[in-house]
Amino acid sequence: MELLSLMVLALLQAKDVRHAELAARFSGRAQTNSVIRRVERFFDRHPLCPADVAHVVLALLPQTRPREFIIDRTNWKYGQTDVNVLMLAVMWRGVAVPLLYALLPHGGSSDTAVRHILMDDALCLLRASQLRVLYTDREVIGHDWIQELAQ
Secondary structure, three states: OHHHHHHHHHHHHHOOOOHHHHHOOOOOOOOHHHHHHHHHHHHHHOOOOHHHHHHHHHHHOOOOOOEEEEEEEEEEEEOOEEEEEEEEEEEEOOEEEEEEEEEOOOOOOOOHHHHHHHHHHHHHHOOHHHEEEEEOOOOOOOHHHHHHHHO
């Protein structure tokens, strides 16, 4: 738990997910390469469920008032592989901190079913009253999506 907490705090400071950037923000006298290896071993030995990580992130963020959330899709290439992700993030001090995600098996926008699964997973972590605003863009549209979201 201590290492996971240090990683989350480093993530918030670095605004970057690269291990070297996180390791540089760890306290102590260990060399950056040693800290990077420690982080790698942690993930090798303790695969994390995204919902567990999201729960820890929400607990570490100090605000208790209703929060602002964002749903957005991002895509990039990992070598020759296209990666298409629908992400739910919480806003904290102007930074979108990723909480939950769904890998989309295709290019293009997400569908209503995937968005509902993501929001259902989010509502297992927090109550609807803890959501002040949910931001998204024009890609996340549809009568069924809005109706079920309102419920």
